[in-house]
Amino acid sequence: MQWLLEFAQSWFSELTGLVSQGSKRVFLGYLLSAAILAIIWLMWQRKLNFMAAVGWFFRRETWWSRSSRSDYQLMLLNQPLMLLLSPLLLSKLVLATSIFYSLSDWVVRPLWSSDISAFWVSVLFTACLFVVDDASRYYLHRLMHRWPALWAFHRVHHTAESLTPFTVFRTHPVEGVLFGLRSALVQGFLIGIFVFLFYDRVTLLSVLGANVFTAALNFLGSNLRHSPVPISYGKTLERWLISPAQHQIHHSQAREHWNKNFGAFIAVWDRVGNTLEYGSNTQDLTYGLRHQKPQEHQLVTLYWQPFKHCWRCLRRTKIKPNSAMSAISETP
Amino acid sequence: MIKTLLSVVVAASVTLTGQANAGGHAEVYAGFPITVKNYSGSKTHSEAYTGQIARHVLHNSAKKLVSRGASLEQTKAYFNGKEPGRVIVDPVSKDGFPVLQTHVDKISKGKNLSGKAYKGLISGMPGGLTGAELLDLLLEKAAATEKGFDPLTGYDYTQLVSKFTMGAVFYNQAVDNYLDEKLGANVNPNNKAYKEGKAYTGKEHVWDEAFGYFGAPAHTMTLTAAEVYGIAKQKADSFDKADYNNDGKVSLVTEMAYAHAYYAASFDKGGKTKYLHTIVQAFLDGRNLISSANGEALTTGQRSELMGYAGIIKSQWQRLIAEAVFKYAGSVYGDIEKLETIIEANGDAVKAYRNYAKHWGELKGFALALEAGGVNLGETGVKLNRLLGYSPVLLGNTQVAALVNGEFVQSSSVSMAEYRVQMIKLQKLMIDDFGVEARSKDVTANLAQLVDSLGEALAAEND
Numbered sequence: 109m110q111w112l113l114e115f116a117q118s119w120f121s122e123l124t125g126l127v128s129q130g131s132k133r134v135f136l137g138y139l140l141s142a143a144i145l146a147i148i149w150l151m152w153q154r155k156l157n158f159m160a161a162v163g164w165f166f167r168r169e170t171w172w173s174r175s176s177r178s179d180y181q182l183m184l185l186n187q188p189l190m191l192l193l194s195p196l197l198l199s200k201l202v203l204a205t206s207i208f209y210s211l212s213d214w215v216v217r218p219l220w221s222s223d224i225s226a227f228w229v230s231v232l233f234t235a236c237l238f239v240v241d242d243a244s245r246y247y248l249h250r251l252m253h254r255w256p257a258l259w260a261f262h263r264v265h266h267t268a269e270s271l272t273p274f275t276v277f278r279t280h281p282v283e284g285v286l287f288g289l290r291s292a293l294v295q296g297f298l299i300g301i302f303v304f305l306f307y308d309r310v311t312l313l314s315v316l317g318a319n320v321f322t323a324a325l326n327f328l329g330s331n332l333r334h335s336p337v338p339i340s341y342g343k344t345l346e347r348w349l350i351s352p353a354q355h356q357i358h359h360s361q362a363r364e365h366w367n368k369n370f371g372a373f374i375a376v377w378d379r380v381g382n383t384l385e386y387g388s389n390t391q392d393l394t395y396g397l398r399h400q401k402p403q404e405h406q407l408v409t410l411y412w413q414p415f416k417h418c419w420r421c422l423r424r425t426k427i428k429p430n431s432a433m434s435a436i437s438e439t440p
Numbered sequence: 441m442i443k444t445l446l447s448v449v450v451a452a453s454v455t456l457t458g459q460a461n462a463g464g465h466a467e468v469y470a471g472f473p474i475t476v477k478n479y480s481g482s483k484t485h486s487e488a489y490t491g492q493i494a495r496h497v498l499h500n501s502a503k504k505l506v507s508r509g510a511s512l513e514q515t516k517a518y519f520n521g522k523e524p525g526r527v528i529v530d531p532v533s534k535d536g537f538p539v540l541q542t543h544v545d546k547i548s549k550g551k552n553l554s555g556k557a558y559k560g561l562i563s564g565m566p567g568g569l570t571g572a573e574l575l576d577l578l579l580e581k582a583a584a585t586e587k588g589f590d591p592l593t594g595y596d597y598t599q600l601v602s603k604f605t606m607g608a609v610f611y612n613q614a615v616d617n618y619l620d621e622k623l624g625a626n627v628n629p630n631n632k633a634y635k636e637g638k639a640y641t642g643k644e645h646v647w648d649e650a651f652g653y654f655g656a657p658a659h660t661m662t663l664t665a666a667e668v669y670g671i672a673k674q675k676a677d678s679f680d681k682a683d684y685n686n687d688g689k690v691s692l693v694t695e696m697a698y699a700h701a702y703y704a705a706s707f708d709k710g711g712k713t714k715y716l717h718t719i720v721q722a723f724l725d726g727r728n729l730i731s732s733a734n735g736e737a738l739t740t741g742q743r744s745e746l747m748g749y750a751g752i753i754k755s756q757w758q759r760l761i762a763e764a765v766f767k768y769a770g771s772v773y774g775d776i777e778k779l780e781t782i783i784e785a786n787g788d789a790v791k792a793y794r795n796y797a798k799h800w801g802e803l804k805g806f807a808l809a810l811e812a813g814g815v816n817l818g819e820t821g822v823k824l825n826r827l828l829g830y831s832p833v834l835l836g837n838t839q840v841a842a843l844v845n846g847e848f849v850q851s852s853s854v855s856m857a858e859y860r861v862q863m864i865k866l867q868k869l870m871i872d873d874f875g876v877e878a879r880s881k882d883v884t885a886n887l888a889q890l891v892d893s894l895g896e897a898l899a900a901e902n903d
Binding site for chain 1: 773774777780781784857858861864865868883884885886887888890891893894895899900901902903
């Protein structure tokens with residue numbers, strides 16, 4: 109009973125933390141700044157007055173659609189599931205420590221590492237973390253689309269027919285675990301390497317507990333990638349940074365948009381991988397998967413169906429990349 | 441009638457100490473009943489460890505003398521001598537922290553340190569010397585330096601002598617003698633007085649002597665680790681905690697903290713470990729067990745239980761020394777970092793070098809102490825000695841390699857950068873082979889801090 113109470117408390121604290129902590133994607137500050145940016149953009153681009161812009165942005169058919177309601181349900185239910193799964197996962201600290209000791213055993217620390225001041229070490233660490241983390245997100249995301257057994261789980265995210273900042277929570281727990289492993293690998297490796305090179309001069313430059321680069325982009329409206337507002341940065345900037353409009357293209361049903369814009373923040377990976385598509389302020393897209401059934405928004409389907417799809421793929425293809433796209437024909 | 445009177449006196453003394461012990465379980469290492477049959481002396485309690493406390497005071501005093509650059513004759517008077525009239529150099533009264541005794545003889549007469557030093561071979565220093573011989577050599581060398589520091593070898597004799605004495609005398613005597621062979625069934629039996637006319641049995645006294653060497657205040661279980669630390673440091677605001685009997689002065693016998701008990705407190709106050717209270721509790725449990733035998737020989741079952749308490753003390757004591765090795769390996773790592781930065785910038789490295797030598801002396805002293813526990817460290821000992829070497833790596837990448845005709849001889853060594861990395865390996869060795877948990881000055885601590893700063897929570901979120 110005590111255990112149950114503690115678990116419920118942890119659940120509640122995780123949920124409140126989602127909006128109260130700067131390290132979370134839907135931190136209230138980021139949501140507010142995104143809403144302000146969206147309304148300003150609507151007034152500027154769509155020539156709406158303030159009240160009309162507010163009304164358009166917060167329209168019920170987006171925020172309270174069947175699709176969005178299932179996003180909120182997943183947000184609530186995934187939290188305790190992830191709490192239960194967390195202890196089973198690879199610990200960043202264990203990985204970082206083992207990298208640190210391995211490097212100490214086999215590599216002589218270069219002399220130049222002593223020449224860099226603590227400030228620049230921290231800038232380097234924070235930037236590396238942002239860039240490498242982003243690159244790994246791109247690669248895993250690409251795999252989630254290319255490998256049918258992984259797509260079976262990632263498609264849950266793509267069944268969203270209306271996009272709000274809470275669509276980030278429309279994620280199957282298996283995918284959450286994969287993202288957790290990716291994050292642990294990247295962060296563990298980088299921490300191990302940086303502490304080996306720079307000892308106690310390594311710190312994370314952070315704002316409100318989040319990587320300063322991530323926080324800056326979040327304040328600049330990264331939450332609008334999942335929103336009804338197609339903000340494009342223009343071709344020049346979209347070669348470097350993924351705009352909301354570009355990510356919305358990633359969610360588009362249109363065949364020409366399939367397998368485009370896998371990037372999270374940085375667009376360079378999409379350029380290198382030949383998957384970049386520029387956005388447009390005037391684009392009008394339909395989201396979700398083709399031939400999607402209404403029950404795709406039911407919790408049981410969202411949680412259970414991916415396992416069935418995955419099993420089908422594994423039986424037919426033995427997880428060969430690209431060989432079984434036909435197994436699930438609606439890949440965007 | 442006499443018997444009744446005696447029991448009244450004992451009961452009264454127990455009540456006065458406030459710690460009922462006869463048949464009960466003492467919280468304070470005091471007021472244990474006299475169980476020797478037909479004892480006719482005037483003592484009212486059986487615990488006695490003044491000889492061990494005298495040696496703590498001699499050690500503290502000798503350390504202070506070496507650091508002041510005293511002559512060999514002066515330091516040897518405390519280390520090897522047994523002459524009466526020796527003044528206590530440390531601990532002495534401080535503002536707000538008066539101590540009761542000012543002369544060693546007021547605690548115990550005719551005691552020295554060298555007579556109890558470890559007679560086994562110490563392989564962590566060159567020359568194939570025993571613990572006792574090594575201490576003699578270190579004292580001689582110390583007297584030839586200015587205030588105990590030799591910049592040519594990097595030896596800080598004050599630290600080397602002090603930390604190794606703690607190992608070669610206190611630790612060795614307690615774990616390799618009193619808590620080892622002297623717990624044997626036929627050695628110092630419990631159904632006889634330790635010596636004719638003494639108020640304590642053989643086993644009672646053996647156990648008390650081991651407790652004395654640990655260096656904890658008798659009322660440790662009523663104190664926190666931070667309070668015991670404050671007492672050892674003689675902080676004025678710790679006086680009330682130290683003065684357990686409220687006589688206005690701190691008794692150096694029962695109310696002071698020394699040596700490994702002080703280190704245990706220093707680690708435990710960080711909150712990750714409980715060496716101090718675990719060890720003192722085991723001492724109390726063991727002593728209560730012996731008292732409960734009421735002057736009869738210990739049964740096999742009682743002796744087995746007693747060995748269990750001794751086992752706890754030995755393993756915890758060894759681990760806390762390993763914690764000290766861990767801590768000072770981290771300090772040395774940081775010192776080399778600073779030295780490298782200063783040298784790179786052509787700065788003045790004198791102070792940094794002095795700190796490096798000091799921490800290395802502490803590190804080496806504790807590492808050597810591990811050899812004096814009567815346990816063959818095997819491969820761990822070999823690794824420990826190879827990683828640490830016979831001296832700190834000096835600025836020209838040299839290190840003491842041998843002892844020839846009483847002189848330390850240097851030869852080329854690994855670079856300081858490599859030596860710094862060896863400190864990481866040394867810390868890892870302490871984790872892997874001794875299971876240290878307090879981990880002060882952990883060179884990998886930054887890893888945990890960074891992981892914390894990034895957050896460990898797993899979230900099901902998409903891009």
